[in-house]
Structures are given as C-alpha cells and as structure tokens.
Amino acid sequence: MVTALIMAGGEGTRFWPLSRSNRPKQFLKLTDDQKTMLQETVERIKELVPPDKVFIATNESYKEAIKKQLPEVPEENIIIEPYKRDTAACIGLASLYIEKKFPGSTMVVLPADHLIKNKERFINILQKAVMTAAVGPNLVTIGIEPTHPETGYGYIHFGELLHTIDEDRVYQVKEFTEKPDLDTAREFLEEGTYLWNSGMFVWRVETIQDKIEKHMPELSKAMERIRQALGTDLEDKVVREEFKELEGISIDYGIMEKASDIYVIPGDFGWDDLGSWPALERVKKVDKDGNVVLGKHYGIDTKNSIIHSEDKVVTTIGLKDIVIVNTRDAILICDKKRAQEVKEIREILHRNGMEECL
Structure with a gap:
C-alpha cells in the first residue's frame, strides 16, 4: 500500500507580497491550470495515491484553507504541527499517523508547492521509487538532472548503480551538499554525477522510523511518547508538549546525510520549485x-x-x-x-x- 505525505506548512516567503503568512505559496494559483499549487500536488498523484491515503502536514492556521481546497482528503488526514520544527519532526510525526491508519505502507513525501510538467513521467518515476523502497530498508529520493549551475538548490552526489528499472537507473547516494557557491555549482555540473535535491522522498514507514531511532534519538523518544497518546484525550496536549522541546532539523541533515542505504533516481519530468x-x-x-x-x-x-x-x-x-x-x-x-x-x-x-x- 502506498500513502503520501504532502508538506504544506511553509510560508512561501520569496513570493511576498503576493504570498502572505495567511496565504502562502501553496495556496496560490501560480500556473495556468487554475488550481492552487496544493491542489495540483494532490491531483497529480491520484493514479498512485488516492485522496483517502493522502496526508497533509501543516499548521493550525492553514487547516480550514486546506479543508476547503481539498474536500476529498479526510479531515483526520490533516496533521497539525503545533510549532515549526523543520522537516525531520514533520515527517516523524506524520509517520505515526500513517502507521496507525495504514500500517506497513510505503510513504511518499512531497512538498506542496512544486511544479511538475510531465505528470505521467512523474508517476512512472515515483512507482520505481516505491519499488526500490520496498526491497529493503532503503531511503529513496528523486534527484533532478541539473540544466545550469544553480546556487539555490542542494545537490546529491551519486555513485554506484544499484539497479535499472525499465531503463531508469537507481544509484547509491554518496553525499548531500547544501547550496553551493557558483564555482562549486559549475564543477558539479561539469562532473556529471550530481543532481539537484528535489526534497521528494520515498520509504517504508517502519524504515524511516528505524532511521530516526538510530540517528535522531531525541526525536524518536518524543515520537514514542506521542504514539502512546494517539487516539486518547491527551493526544493534542502531548503532541504540543513534545514538539515544543524539539530542535528544528531538516530531514536532509538529520537523516539523509548520516544514514546508509540511500538511493536516488534521476527525474526528467519538468520539475521546478518555483522558488522566487x-x-x-x-x-x-x-x-x-x-x-x-x-x-x-x-x-x-x-x-x-x-x-x-x-x-x-x-x-x-x-x-x-x-x-x-x-x-x-x-x-x-x-x-x-x-x-x-x-x-x-x-x-x-x-x-x-x-x-x-x-
């Protein structure tokens, strides 16, 4: 079974003054499809993940807007982060709700505000990422083939070929590099073994929880306390208390830069993060x-x-x-x-x- 977590709590600050704290980028219509970025994200994955298996991580102030824009997503699938603590805590918390409702599922993690031009090709790549995540304790990410020396993106350095699925290659990841300077970005482009980091991930729920336990023990302990409170009258109180004490760390820094069994599939589906x-x-x-x-x-x-x-x-x-x-x-x-x-x-x-x- 495949589920999806769409991270929709960001403020889209680089699209100010159109994007505001109460109307961030994911709620705007920035393309010609007349749908918001969030609506497009849910729509494009329907073939792989139906709306009842889509989870949205956000903050309390965006909940009503999400319910209005995505009536097909069950309200209980909207996960509220009480404090901004970056993507590691967001993904860890969401994994508990997904585990409770769809145990044993494979979890596709997507930002809410990316543009994908070739939806059919995108789903094809995601399906191969799901297959790769299913064969072991693998963390899979989608890398974007760079077209120019971009300094606004992180980079993924790939190494040995793991396997090929219908001519699409799956590589072992050697390292992640945060946003480089221009000279370094040019070197990466010339070397040909670097991809842009899209921030899209695929893994089994138990796999990411195991990696969090190993590499982020404090987050893992907080997750265990939250797990015990899920479905009880104390759930909201415990989530808030635990989140308040967590350090804000990205999943890239907290897990992806430290773990083994990380693989990347190059994506060629017309991606853009519409960053500014x-x-x-x-x-x-x-x-x-x-x-x-x-x-x-x-x-x-x-x-x-x-x-x-x-x-x-x-x-x-x-x-x-x-x-x-x-x-x-x-x-x-x-x-x-x-x-x-x-x-x-x-x-x-x-x-x-x-x-x-x-």
Whole structure:
C-alpha cells in the first residue's frame, strides 16, 4: 500500500507580497491550470495515491484553507504541527499517523508547492521509487538532472548503480551538499554525477522510523511518547508538549546525510520549485519584450521584467530585469537577480512592526 505525505506548512516567503503568512505559496494559483499549487500536488498523484491515503502536514492556521481546497482528503488526514520544527519532526510525526491508519505502507513525501510538467513521467518515476523502497530498508529520493549551475538548490552526489528499472537507473547516494557557491555549482555540473535535491522522498514507514531511532534519538523518544497518546484525550496536549522541546532539523541533515542505504533516481519530468518571482518566466507566457505580465501594464522600453498587479495599472519606462509586484497594501520593486532577498525584506518588516503586511 502506498500513502503520501504532502508538506504544506511553509510560508512561501520569496513570493511576498503576493504570498502572505495567511496565504502562502501553496495556496496560490501560480500556473495556468487554475488550481492552487496544493491542489495540483494532490491531483497529480491520484493514479498512485488516492485522496483517502493522502496526508497533509501543516499548521493550525492553514487547516480550514486546506479543508476547503481539498474536500476529498479526510479531515483526520490533516496533521497539525503545533510549532515549526523543520522537516525531520514533520515527517516523524506524520509517520505515526500513517502507521496507525495504514500500517506497513510505503510513504511518499512531497512538498506542496512544486511544479511538475510531465505528470505521467512523474508517476512512472515515483512507482520505481516505491519499488526500490520496498526491497529493503532503503531511503529513496528523486534527484533532478541539473540544466545550469544553480546556487539555490542542494545537490546529491551519486555513485554506484544499484539497479535499472525499465531503463531508469537507481544509484547509491554518496553525499548531500547544501547550496553551493557558483564555482562549486559549475564543477558539479561539469562532473556529471550530481543532481539537484528535489526534497521528494520515498520509504517504508517502519524504515524511516528505524532511521530516526538510530540517528535522531531525541526525536524518536518524543515520537514514542506521542504514539502512546494517539487516539486518547491527551493526544493534542502531548503532541504540543513534545514538539515544543524539539530542535528544528531538516530531514536532509538529520537523516539523509548520516544514514546508509540511500538511493536516488534521476527525474526528467519538468520539475521546478518555483522558488522566487523569476521562476514565473519558466511557467507563464513571456511577451515579445521578454516580460511576464499579470494584470494591467503599459510600458516603454521595458524588457525582461516581471510585473504583477492586483488592482492598479502599472506603467514603466526604460526598465530591464526588474520585478514589480503590486498588491492592495504593499509594493515590491527589485532587481530580478536579487529576488531571493525578498525573504530578508519580510524580516525587516517584521522587525519594524509591519505585521499587517506579512
């Protein structure tokens, strides 16, 4: 049996000011499918995982939005993280709920806000990852074949070939590298044995719990206390108490960088994490001047820019490689090459008490 955990608790800070704390990226319609990113994620895996076997990990403030957007997912499958403690705690907690409802299942872990262009190919790769996870205590991840020296992604260095399934190769993972500098990213691209880390994982529930017990004993102890409380009147109280004391650690750092039996399958299904505003150039129509325009814009000599306006006409003269985003209460204007720094703008607003804009 295959289940899925979709991680939907992030705030999508690099898409501010369109993405807000009460309406993060996964709840936005950023592609042309007229579905939110979260809805697309559930829709594309239906062939492999029906909605009743899909679990959504999020925080309390997003629960009602998820129920509204995904009425086909049972409410009890929405897992609330009482505190932000990164992906290791998120996955550990979710594994307990999945284990209780579907014991012995294989667990597909997916972010809620990625773009997948070739859905059929994506499911094909996931099925092979499930097969690989089923033959042993294996942790399987999906790597993306890099197209350029990207410094915004982590990398997976792969080594020996484990096996081939219908011409798709499954490699042993040698090491994970966090976001490198540009020179290192160029070296990785030239070497040809590195893949982008997509943040997608497949494993049996008992396998990831065993790895957590071995490599993250404090999290494992907390999980055991939560397990004992599941289904009782103390469940919410115990989950909150245990989560509050946990350290925030990613699954990559806590488990994937330490464990053995880790394998990667290269994915070639048109993946994009839509990490910041310039990513829209890859998914939206680009006009004759290289601009992506959402809303009303009139310009003179404006090229290779991204212009998004909810309620005003935007006019520009003599601009190039600029991001302009207008919402009802905030405007962002930045150099396209520095769009990753939008997260830092949010931190400045927070420090200055501008919570209403976040």
